[in-house]
Each structure stands twice: as C-alpha cells, then as structure tokens.
Amino acid sequence: MQGRQPAASPSTALHAAILKCGSEVNIQHNALLVMYTKCGHVYSALRVFREINEKDYISWNSMLSCYVQNSLYAEAIKFIAEMFQGGFQPDNACIVSLCSAVGHLGWLINGREVHAYAIKKLLDTDTQVGNTLMDMYMKCQYTEYSTHVFERMRIKDHISWTTIITCYARSSQHFEALEKFREARKEGIKVDPMMIGSIIEACSGLKTSLLAKQLHSFAIRNDLLDLVLKNRILDIYGQCGEVYHSLRMFETVEEKDIVTWTSMINCYANSGLLNEAVALFAEMQNTDIQPDSVALVSILGAVADLSSLAKGKEVHGFLIRRNFLMEGATVSSLVDMYSGCGSMSNALKVFNGAKCKDVVLWTAMINAAGMHGYGKQAIDLFKRMVETGVAPDHVSFLALLYACSHSKLVDEGKCYLDMMETMYRLEPWQEHYACVVDLLGRSGKTEDAYEFIKSMPLEPKSVVWCALLGACRIHKTHELAMVAADKLLELEPDNPGNYVLVSNIFAEMGKWSNAKEVKAKISERGLRKDPACSWxxxxxxxxxxxxxxxxxxxxxxxxxxxxxxxxxxxxxxxxxxxxxxxxxxxxxxxxxxxxxxxxxxxxxxxxxxxxxxxxxxxxxxxxxxxxxxxxxxxxxxxxxxxxxxxxxxxxxxxxxxxxxxxxxxx
Structure with missing residues (x-):
C-alpha cells in the first residue's frame, strides 16, 4: 500500500497553482521570490530565480534581498559578482541591501568599496542609500565616515538624523549626539520614539539621570511612550542608579514583555538589591512571560553575587526543564554562578559537559579556579585552552594573572604578562599591570612592585596604586604606603573605600589623629562607606x-x-x-x-x-x-x-x- 504524501505548504501550493497556469511572466516569478523570502525558504527562492529566463532588476534585487533578510550576508556579497556577470549594474535598492550585509559582517574594506561605487554612480546622496551607508559605517565602528556621509546628503529625513545621533552615542561621543538632537529640533525634524531612544543611549554613556528625566518628560508630553521606549527609559534609569524611577516606570507598563522584566531585574542587580532581583524573577515565572537566555544570564549574575547556591540550582533546573541550549553566555554564566556560590565541583561539571567551549567559557573556568586559590589548575586550564586552538584575549590573561596573584606564582605571572605582549600582541590594560603589582607586593616584594609601576608604559591609574597600597599594608611598608596613598586619593577623591584604606594605614602606624582626619573627609565630601556585612x-x-x-x-x-x-x-x-x-x-x-x-x-x-x-x-x-x-x-x-x-x-x-x-x- 502506497504511503500518503505529506500535505503541501501554502507557499508551495500557490507556486504549483501558478505553474499550472503555464505562465512565465516575470512579475509572477518575482512575486514568488518575495513570498519565499518572507517564508525563509532561501533554496526555493533560488530555484525560482534560476528558472527566470529574462531576469530584470526586480529579480536580481529580490534574490539579493532574500539572502540579506535571511541573514546570509556573506552569500549576498558573493551574489553581487554574479549580478555583474549577468550584465546588471547595482542600483539604489541593491546598494541598500549590500550595505546591510556588509554592516552585519563588519567588513569595512568591502563597505568602502560599496561606498566608492555609490559615489561613482552618484547614488550616495540618495536619502535611503545615505541612511544605510551611515548605519553600515556605524556597525563597522567607523564614526568619521558616517559623519561624512551625513554631511553630503542633500535631503535628510528623521531616519538620517536618528542614525547619526545613534552613531555618535554608540561611539561614546555623547555630547556630539546631544548637539545633533538639538540641530534636528531646530530643523523641524519630527521626533519619534526611535529618535528619543537613540538620544537616550547618550544618557547611558553620560550616566546622567537628569537628562533621562527631561527626555522622559518630553516623551510623555508628546505622547511618544510606546513599549520599546518605556523599556529603554526603565533601563537607563537603572544604569544611572535611579531604582525608584525604574520601579515607577516598571509599574506603569501595563503589557510587560520579557525586556521589561529583564531590565528591572538588571536594575535591582546592578544596584546591589540582589534579593529583590531574585524575588522579581520568581514573580515573573508566575506570569505568561517566558524567561529567555538574556533574562536567565541576568538572574544567574545576581545569584552569583548573592552566593545563593540553592537559588542557583533552581535556575539551572529551570534551564534543563525548558531545554535551553547549554552554550554561549548561558553556560558561561552557569560556571560563574556555581563558582561564585562556592561550588567548584558543580562549576567543573557544567564546564566539562559543554560541547562547544569558546574563549568566554574557558576564561570563566580559569577565573573560577583563580577565585578559589587553585592557581596551578588555572594555568593548566589556560594551557588546555591554547592547545585546543582557542586564542586567549585580554580577559583571559586578566583571569590568569589574577589566579597567579592569589596563589603566589610570581615567576609564572611575570611570564604570562610577557607572553601576552610578545606572543599574542595584546597591549595590557591597567588591570593587568595591577595584577602583577599585587602579585609582587603581596609576595613581599613591595619595592619591586614600585619599580614595576615606574616602568609601566602607561600612566598608572588608581587600580594600580590601590594594589600597591594593599600590599604595603600587609607587609607594613609604611613609607611606600604613604606614596601610594597620596596617589590614590589624588586620582580618586570621591571613592570612600580609598579613605578607609588610607585611614587604616595610619591606624596601623599608631597615627590616630591622622587616621581620624582622613576618615572625617568621608563625611566632609558627602560620601558614604558601606558597612561590613556577611550573609x-x-x-x-x-x-x-x-x-x-x-x-x-x-x-x-x-x-x-x-x-x-x-x-x-x-x-x-x-x-x-x-x-x-x-x-x-x-x-x-x-x-x-x-x-x-x-x-x-x-x-x-x-x-x-x-x-x-x-x-x-x-x-x-x-x-x-x-x-x-x-x-x-x-x-x-x-x-x-x-x-x-x-x-x-x-x-x-x-x-x-x-x-x-x-x-x-x-
């Protein structure tokens, strides 16, 4: 008995109906291309494209757009060569698709080639082409070229202004972003939720809640508060430490989505309100909202800071029950969580069970070993990582140097700093130098640590002087401690922890009046010292x-x-x-x-x-x-x-x- 044939999908049924009509009109083939593109059926779209005997611009651009819309960016760029061979020159629509593909790949050289072609064919002043060129350069982290494109555009719409504002904000040119927003207002450009969202990114970089409040008020007055913008504002308040305003915004959102819940959880976690973050996650599970990987990574971070092993295991169990893929940020966060909760055995189980180990996961495991004082194990992990072909990055070396400093592995630490510079051509950060200072200093070599600081190619920042001061306190090197203390207070006059550390140095020296004088500066400057607590x-x-x-x-x-x-x-x-x-x-x-x-x-x-x-x-x-x-x-x-x-x-x-x-x- 012959088996039943599977039912045809609506798209293939429609295609079959067109074929039965016997029509070979291009417009119908092009419509089929668009249909398969929207359905994500790239192979079917390509088959239709190959069947077109006389391809027109719509055919070529539809197939190119199919690759881009389905995230096959490299294939889209290869396809353009076929387009040239077919005798077709890219037009505006083609340039827009190509810019999108190049931007997602971050291929700057190819992007400049596309831009050069657009200039040669006088296409770059077209508004839509200009907008996508700016977006492409922004994704390639080339702000200067985005600005150049913007200035050449004859007609700028609100998308143009929004794109250039976003470009400045994402490249940390926050004041330039604000200035462009003011210019857009003077030009009479309509401000929509997307533009407000772009300028809010500048608030995030400047960490200014006052500007965020002004933009929030503007959005309310002009009825611009859609769900996306509400979530952005909630998130910015959280980044600025305005927990109360984040909570007020959270409570006003009637139709909360996963972004709303995740932003509020992050706000609590980043403000040290870890119990509140965990409680909110539990509350979210009583709604119809299903946590995604981003939300779970956020809550795992809060659990790690809280050192709540029981809650961490609950989240891990949730991941297993919901069949989340144990890869990427999720598995790295699980390793961080278990090590942060004091369970190295569980951290190792998660690490060993991961099928694909990227540099982030290896680094998480190296860091875990270092936190628990297993310096030799951290070095073994680093060697295994390199042997598997995974190249270490700045954070990997930071975790490794941290592990060496907490296991008194002086020679090894110095060796790996040298390896970082000579073998991997990575320029050390201040934190890398601080690890070596800490390693030398806490091993009793405080003078060597000081000489190392003086030999640094960078001007040492507070993190380096703090490492030296901590070592001097342990080994009672009081004279050198005073040098480090002066530098530390000069560089970070508004950090209350620095005053406490310096005050403690004076107290150990028996200089009680100096100790009280330094502590008094905490209240004089309106600073607040967190009290010692354990949980x-x-x-x-x-x-x-x-x-x-x-x-x-x-x-x-x-x-x-x-x-x-x-x-x-x-x-x-x-x-x-x-x-x-x-x-x-x-x-x-x-x-x-x-x-x-x-x-x-x-x-x-x-x-x-x-x-x-x-x-x-x-x-x-x-x-x-x-x-x-x-x-x-x-x-x-x-x-x-x-x-x-x-x-x-x-x-x-x-x-x-x-x-x-x-x-x-x-």
Whole structure:
C-alpha cells in the first residue's frame, strides 16, 4: 500500500497553482521570490530565480534581498559578482541591501568599496542609500565616515538624523549626539520614539539621570511612550542608579514583555538589591512571560553575587526543564554562578559537559579556579585552552594573572604578562599591570612592585596604586604606603573605600589623629562607606549580619552560641585574639569585644545552630577577612568538624580540619 504524501505548504501550493497556469511572466516569478523570502525558504527562492529566463532588476534585487533578510550576508556579497556577470549594474535598492550585509559582517574594506561605487554612480546622496551607508559605517565602528556621509546628503529625513545621533552615542561621543538632537529640533525634524531612544543611549554613556528625566518628560508630553521606549527609559534609569524611577516606570507598563522584566531585574542587580532581583524573577515565572537566555544570564549574575547556591540550582533546573541550549553566555554564566556560590565541583561539571567551549567559557573556568586559590589548575586550564586552538584575549590573561596573584606564582605571572605582549600582541590594560603589582607586593616584594609601576608604559591609574597600597599594608611598608596613598586619593577623591584604606594605614602606624582626619573627609565630601556585612544561606533564605548585629530574630541565641564557640576555641584550640587587626584607638578589652562581634562570626554561629552536624557552611562577606577571623574560622572548622566556605571581597577560602585553601596567603 502506497504511503500518503505529506500535505503541501501554502507557499508551495500557490507556486504549483501558478505553474499550472503555464505562465512565465516575470512579475509572477518575482512575486514568488518575495513570498519565499518572507517564508525563509532561501533554496526555493533560488530555484525560482534560476528558472527566470529574462531576469530584470526586480529579480536580481529580490534574490539579493532574500539572502540579506535571511541573514546570509556573506552569500549576498558573493551574489553581487554574479549580478555583474549577468550584465546588471547595482542600483539604489541593491546598494541598500549590500550595505546591510556588509554592516552585519563588519567588513569595512568591502563597505568602502560599496561606498566608492555609490559615489561613482552618484547614488550616495540618495536619502535611503545615505541612511544605510551611515548605519553600515556605524556597525563597522567607523564614526568619521558616517559623519561624512551625513554631511553630503542633500535631503535628510528623521531616519538620517536618528542614525547619526545613534552613531555618535554608540561611539561614546555623547555630547556630539546631544548637539545633533538639538540641530534636528531646530530643523523641524519630527521626533519619534526611535529618535528619543537613540538620544537616550547618550544618557547611558553620560550616566546622567537628569537628562533621562527631561527626555522622559518630553516623551510623555508628546505622547511618544510606546513599549520599546518605556523599556529603554526603565533601563537607563537603572544604569544611572535611579531604582525608584525604574520601579515607577516598571509599574506603569501595563503589557510587560520579557525586556521589561529583564531590565528591572538588571536594575535591582546592578544596584546591589540582589534579593529583590531574585524575588522579581520568581514573580515573573508566575506570569505568561517566558524567561529567555538574556533574562536567565541576568538572574544567574545576581545569584552569583548573592552566593545563593540553592537559588542557583533552581535556575539551572529551570534551564534543563525548558531545554535551553547549554552554550554561549548561558553556560558561561552557569560556571560563574556555581563558582561564585562556592561550588567548584558543580562549576567543573557544567564546564566539562559543554560541547562547544569558546574563549568566554574557558576564561570563566580559569577565573573560577583563580577565585578559589587553585592557581596551578588555572594555568593548566589556560594551557588546555591554547592547545585546543582557542586564542586567549585580554580577559583571559586578566583571569590568569589574577589566579597567579592569589596563589603566589610570581615567576609564572611575570611570564604570562610577557607572553601576552610578545606572543599574542595584546597591549595590557591597567588591570593587568595591577595584577602583577599585587602579585609582587603581596609576595613581599613591595619595592619591586614600585619599580614595576615606574616602568609601566602607561600612566598608572588608581587600580594600580590601590594594589600597591594593599600590599604595603600587609607587609607594613609604611613609607611606600604613604606614596601610594597620596596617589590614590589624588586620582580618586570621591571613592570612600580609598579613605578607609588610607585611614587604616595610619591606624596601623599608631597615627590616630591622622587616621581620624582622613576618615572625617568621608563625611566632609558627602560620601558614604558601606558597612561590613556577611550573609549565609539557610534553606531558601539568605540571612544578613552586620558587625555587633542584634536585629536578627534569633539574635539572643546567636550571641550565646558565639560566646560558646569562642570559649571552646580558647580551651581546646588555643585561640588567642589578635587585637592588631582592630584599627580603633580603644582599650585592649574593647578591641577584643570588637573582634567577637565581626559579622562573619555571627553568620558562623547562626549556621551552626540552624543546620545539621556535618553540613557545610557557605558565607559571603563584602570586605576582606581579617587575620584574626581567618584564624578563628580555621579552628572552628576543626573543632566543629565542618567545612566552612567563605567568600570575601578578594577570593574564596575553603576551611577544612583547621586549615585554609589559601595557605594563609590572601
């Protein structure tokens, strides 16, 4: 019995009907070309094109447009050669399609060839051609040529003005973008949501919420607020740190799409409101909106910063259930999330399970190894990456140098900086130099670190001097510390953390009046220092503690448990408080009390009373762990037979059986 034939698609059925009519009129073939293009059937469109005996301009341009509209840009550029062989010279429509293809590929040389042809044939002054030429140069990151095209255009429409504004904004020429917007207004150009969206990109670069508010008001007055523009404004408010205004905009959007939700999640995450970001993601799952890969990457970043392993596993489970492809940004974010939550074993599982490992994924794994103090493993990963034919980039070397600096691999770090410059021809950033300064300085070679800074081909910025100052503090190189401190405060006078670091240097030197004077500048300048805090995840809840915290609902039990722990460590572990780490001009007794109330100790105490024996404790702290708390946690891991994983501002510490993975080098 003969099997049934599959039903024909509407497009093929229509094609068959035309063939039955026996007509060979070009207009019908051209219409078929357009139909197959819109349906994404490139092969069928090409077959129709080949069947046309007498091809006209519409035929050639329709086939060229078919390649471009279906993202086959390289094929479109190859096709133009066939067009010349067929005796047809590109016209306006052809130039527009070619510019689009070249722009998407970023092929500047080919783009200039297309532009030269347009000039030769006097096509470049056509408004539509000019607009696409500007867009092409913008995508090729060649702003000067976009400006040149714009100035040559005889007639400029609102798309022309919008394109040149976008071009300036995306090339970080924000004030030029604003000036063009003013010119467009003077010329009487109609302002539409797309133009407002373009000028808002300049607000993003300038980080000015005042301008964003003015544009928001303009859009309201002129009834320009469509969903796309609302999402852009919400996102810009978030980038400017205006959480309240982002939330107000979010609440006014009636028909929220995935971009609306993702922008608000990003706003919370970038403002440090990590619990709010995670809660909003959970709320989104109760709607009809389905998270896409962009939203999931955003929430994985928030989970990593929050160090919430349970929530990270929930998101990973969601990815698996919805059959998301484990590739690209998604798999790299999963590696970052697991390593950020202290689970290197899960990070490795995700990494090893990825079929296609690009430079971003390799770098994420190298960075994870470095964060956890596994410098040798980071180097092995780097070597494996190179052996597989993946070329390292700036970020790869930054992750590698970071790993070397946290594992005291001095010679290796210097070797890889040299390799970066000589073998891969990559010019180091300030951050690369800072890693080497940190590596030399924290290894005790502070003078060598200073000489290295003086030999830098770039003028050292604050990140470099901060690395030297941190090393000088550890090794008590106070005279050199003052040199670094002066440079740091000169370069970043509005960073409160710098004043705290310099004040601590003075305190360690016993210069209490100088320390108080430097700290006073924080309030004088209207700056705000983030208080030291630690948090621990118990079940599905994250509990946060600050120093001397009594706000937790179990505060009394926590403090009693902490006193019990401290007493046990003294009696059985030989613990003696090292008050050198208390940088306050108070009595010895008060210094001991300050140490007992450090936030990570409160988190450890709460973890011990809230979990079963043997359960690992995972704690995150927003500042560097002090030496006394480090010793305290080592002893606690031994006497209470717990693995305690602590993530501080610098790295991870895995405490097991009385020792730490950092080898007391952090």
């Amino acid at each position: 621990i995840e118990i079940g599905n809840n994250v509990h946060t503690f600050t120093a001397r915290d009594h706000t937790h609902r179990d505060a009394e039990r926590i403090h009693l448990k902490l006193a019990e722990i401290t007493e046990k460590l003294r009696k059985e572990g030989g613990y003696i408080e090292d008050t050198r780490f208390v940088l306050h001009d108070v009595s010895e007794e008060e210094k001991v009390d300050v140490l007992h109330r450090h936030s990570e100790r409160l988190a450890i105490a709460f973890g011990l009373i809230s979990t079963h024996p043997g359960t690992p404790l995972r704690i995150t702290k927003n500042l560097r762990v002090c030496g006394d708390c480090h010793e305290f946690t080592k002893l606690a891991s031994k006497l209470f037979e717990r693995e305690i994983v602590v993530r501080d501002a610098n790295r991870f510490h895995h405490f097991r059986a009385g020792s730490c993975s950092c080898g007391d080098f952090w």
